[in-house]
Structures are given as C-alpha cells and as structure tokens.
C-alpha cells in the first residue's frame with residue numbers, strides 16, 4: 074500500500090528575497106518589485122488587507138493589499 078503524501082505545510086508560494094512579497098510558485102519574477110530572487114525557503118505569512126490601517130503596512134510603506142513572508146532564509150523581513 075503506497076504511503077500517502079503528507080500535506081504540504083506551506084502554500085505553493087515563493088518569497089521575494091528583496092521585498093518579501095509572496096508570489097505564485099511558477100512566477101519567474103516578483104509581482105511587486107520585479108526581482109528574480111525568489112525562494113521557497115521562507116516561513117510565516119502576513120496578509121495585509123488594509124495597508125493604511127495597518128502598522129506593518131505603514132512600516133513597509135505598502136499602498137495595496139499584499140501577502141508577504143515573515144522570514145526568508147532565516148532572516149526576518151517584516
């Protein structure tokens with residue numbers, strides 16, 4: 074009997090090493106800054122729906138709703 078594949082702990086997303094934005098796994102460049110430095114080595118996710126009402130959004134200067142990784146390759150980016 075074949076072993077069942079454990080469900081992935083993370084969504085199939087890649088984080089931008091430059092700005093932290095999470096992009097679809099098949100993306101070649103970051104949808105936010107255009108960087109090609111995308112990595113699957115990320116942890117945590119913050120979804121900012123209303124940047125103007127969010128301390129994090131204000132902190133990173135966001136103007137639109139966005140999904141970001143919290144930690145990339147061991148480095149906290151938010």
Ligand SMILES: [Zn+2]
Nearest residue numbers: 089092103106
């Ligand atoms: Zn980026």
